Amino acid sequence: MPPEVSQVPPAHYLPAADLLKDRVVLVTGAGDGLGRATALACARHGATLVLLGRTVKKLEAVYDLIESAGLAKPAIYPLNLAGATWNDYAEMAATIERELGQLDGVVHCAAHFSGFMPLADVGAREWVESLQVNLTAAYSLTRLCLPLLMQSADASVVFLADASGREPKAYRGAFGVAKYALEGMVKAWAEELEIHPTLRINSYDPGPMRTRLRVRGYPGEDLQTVALAETAVPGLLWLLGADSQGTSGRALQRAR
Ligand SMILES: NC(=O)c1ccc[n+]([C@@H]2O[C@H](COP(=O)([O-])OP(=O)(O)OC[C@H]3O[C@@H](n4cnc5c(N)ncnc54)[C@H](OP(=O)(O)O)[C@@H]3O)[C@@H](O)[C@H]2O)c1
Numbered sequence: 001m002p003p004e005v006s007q008v009p010p011a012h013y014l015p016a017a018d019l020l021k022d023r024v025v026l027v028t029g030a031g032d033g034l035g036r037a038t039a040l041a042c043a044r045h046g047a048t049l050v051l052l053g054r055t056v057k058k059l060e061a062v063y064d065l066i067e068s069a070g071l072a073k074p075a076i077y078p079l080n081l082a083g084a085t086w087n088d089y090a091e092m093a094a095t096i097e098r099e100l101g102q103l104d105g106v107v108h109c110a111a112h113f114s115g116f117m118p119l120a121d122v123g124a125r126e127w128v129e130s131l132q133v134n135l136t137a138a139y140s141l142t143r144l145c146l147p148l149l150m151q152s153a154d155a156s157v158v159f160l161a162d163a164s165g166r167e168p169k170a171y172r173g174a175f176g177v178a179k180y181a182l183e184g185m186v187k188a189w190a191e192e193l194e195i196h197p198t199l200r201i202n203s204y205d206p207g208p209m210r211t212r213l214r215v216r217g218y219p220g221e222d223l224q225t226v227a228l229a230e231t232a233v234p235g236l237l238w239l240l241g242a243d244s245q246g247t248s249g250r251a252l253q254r255a256r
Contacts, residue, residue, distance in 0.1 A: 004250075004251065005166065005205070005250075005251045005252060005253050006250065006252060006253075007235075007252070007253055007254065007255035007256070008204070008235040008238050008239065008244070008252045008253075008254070008255060009234045009235050009237070009238035009243075009255060010238070010255075011255070013234060013238055013243070015045055015234065015237040015238065015241060015243075016045075016241075017045065017046070018045070018046045019045040019046065019237060019240075019241040019242075019243075020042055020045045020046045020047035020104075020105070020237075020240060020241055021045075021046035021047075022046070023046070023047045023048070023102075023104035023105060023152075023240075024047065024048045024049075024050065024096070024100045024101075024102050024103050024104055024105070025042045025047040025048070025049055025050070025104060025105035025106070025107065025240060026049075026050040026052060026077075026096070026103060026105070026106045026107070026145070027039045027042065027049060027050070027051060027052065027106075027107045027109060028052045028053065028081070028106075028107070028108050028109055028110035028137075028138075028141070029052075029053055029108075029109035029110030029111065030049070030051035030052055030053050030059060030062055030109070031051070031053040031054075031055050031057075031058025031059045031061070031062060032053070032055075032058055032211070032212060033109065033209070033211035033212060033213060033229055034109045034160065034206055034209060034211065034229040034232055034233075035053065035107070035109030035110065036058070036062055036229070037228075037229040037230045037232075037233050038107050038109060038233055038236050039051055039062055039066075039074070040062065040065060040066065041230075041233045041236075041237060042105075042107075042237070042240065043066045043069070043071040043072065043074065044069070044071065045237060045241075046072070047072065047104075047105070047240075048072040048073070048074065048075075048100060049066065049072070049074035049075070050074070050075045050077055050096060050100070050103075051063060051074050051075065051076050051077065052077045052078075052079055052092075052110070053078065053079075053110065054078065054079065054080040054081070054082075054110075056076070056078050059076045059078060060076065062074075063076055075096075075099060075100065077092060077095070079092065081110055081112075081132065081133045081137035081141075082112065082129050082132055082133050082137075084137060084140070086140055086144070089140045089141050089143070089144035089145075090144050092141070092144070092145075093144045093145045093147075093148055096145070096148065097148055102148065102151065102152060103145055103148040103149055103152065103155070104149075104152040104154065104155050104156070105155060105156050105157070105158075105240045106141070106142060106145060106149070106156075106157045106158070107158045107160070107236060107240070108138045108141070108142075108157075108158065108159045108160055109160050110133060110137070111133065111134055111160065111175075111213055112129055112130050112132075112133035112134055112175070113130075113134075113175045113213050113216055113217065114126055114130075114173070114175075114216065115173075115216045115217060115219075116171045116172065116173065116217055117171060117173040118170070118171055118173070119173060119174075119177075121173075122173050122174050126173070126174055127174045130173070130174035130175050130177075130178050131174060131177070131178050134175060134178035134179060134182065135178040135181050135182055135185075138159055138182060139185060142157055142189075142201075149199050150196055150198075150199055152198065152199070153198055154198055154242055154245065155198060155199045155200070156199075156200050156201075156202075156239055156240050156241075156244065157199070157200070157201045157202075158201075158202055158203070158204050158236060158239050158240070159182050159185075159186055159201075159202070159203045159204070160203070160204060160205075160206065161179060161182065161183060161203040161204055161205040161251065161253075162175075162176075162179045162205060163205060164176040164179050164180070165178075165179025165180045165181075165182055165183050165203075165205075166183065166205065166251060168180050182203060183203055183251055186201055186202065186203045186249065186251070187249050187251075189201055189249075190202070190248045190249025190250075191249060193248065194248075197246075199248075200239075200244065200245070200246075200247055200248035201248055201249065202239060202244075202247060202248060202249065202250045202251075202252055203250070203251050203252065204232075204235055204236065204239060204252045204253065204254070205251075205252070205253040205254065206229070206231075206232030206235070206236075206253075206254050207227065207231075207232065207253065207254045207256060208226050208227060209226060209227055209228065209229045209231070209232060210223050210224075210226040210227065210228050210229065211229055214226060231254065232254045234255075235252065235253075235254050235255065239252070
């Protein structure tokens with residue numbers, strides 16, 4: 001049975017201008033697509049950003065936009081999640097603690113998706129890379145940041161979901177397997193974290209968005225008919241800010 005889902009943000013939600021003031025938020029895949037849109041919006045709402053991604057030029061472009069807008073100076077953390085190890089995440093968490101002293105939010109936007117394919121056609125490399133980026137990296141990064149997140153008075157971790165993770169379907173390949181596992185992980189982890197009410201953890205399906213990932217799944221589609229990544233951002237702001245306190249272990253989706 002697919003997990004219960006509900007839509008966020010609530011109707012007529014207007015995030016306060018200072019929603020994320022004094023918070024440090026790490027966004028993976030921050031150089032492009034939803035990660036980029038999320039990082040820019042978080043910065044506009046007062047957060048200090050850790051911009052994690054694999055293409056330094058893209059991260060620098062986001063950094064420049066934030067800096068030129070006079071917002072809190074972000075940090076760039078280049079990391080290829082396909083090859084990152086436990087030690088890399090431990091080092092990253094130590095660097096955040098040393099340089100910024102806190103971590104109040106993580107948004108897992110980075111994703112590896114090569115296109116739809118039958119499971120029988122998934123090659124060894126595609127299987128490993130998909131599970132690594134979409135599942136293992138999301139787990140390991142969160143796991144190694146847990147001590148920092150637990151020190152926060154109000155922390156939120158969001159894993160980006162996809163319809164194929166909510167209900168297993170044919171031709172979603174290793175990507176679908178990873179996304180489905182992610183949903184289970186969020187539910188189990190949130191249950192285990194119930195004793196830490198200041199740390200919430202949820203999955204969020206942004207729905208179809210006009211990004212590079214979408215093009216890999218639907219190459220013939222007229223992209224102009226697909227919503228911009230920015231339309232999924234209010235739900236993420238709601239999840240990151242104090243407005244979502246008490247919401248944990250949920251499979252959420254963008255309000256439409
Ligand atoms: N787009 C949609 O229609 C849609 C629908 C439902 C759910 N989602 C979910 O929304 C999330 C964001 O998707 P998106 O559409 O924004 O995707 P996107 O535009 O393809 O962006 C993905 C980001 O992940 C980064 N990335 C990929 N492999 C990486 C690696 N090995 N190490 C570090 N970073 C890596 C990319 O970096 P580079 O730019 O350097 O490649 C890019 O910044 C994903 O979890 C996706 O499953 C998307």
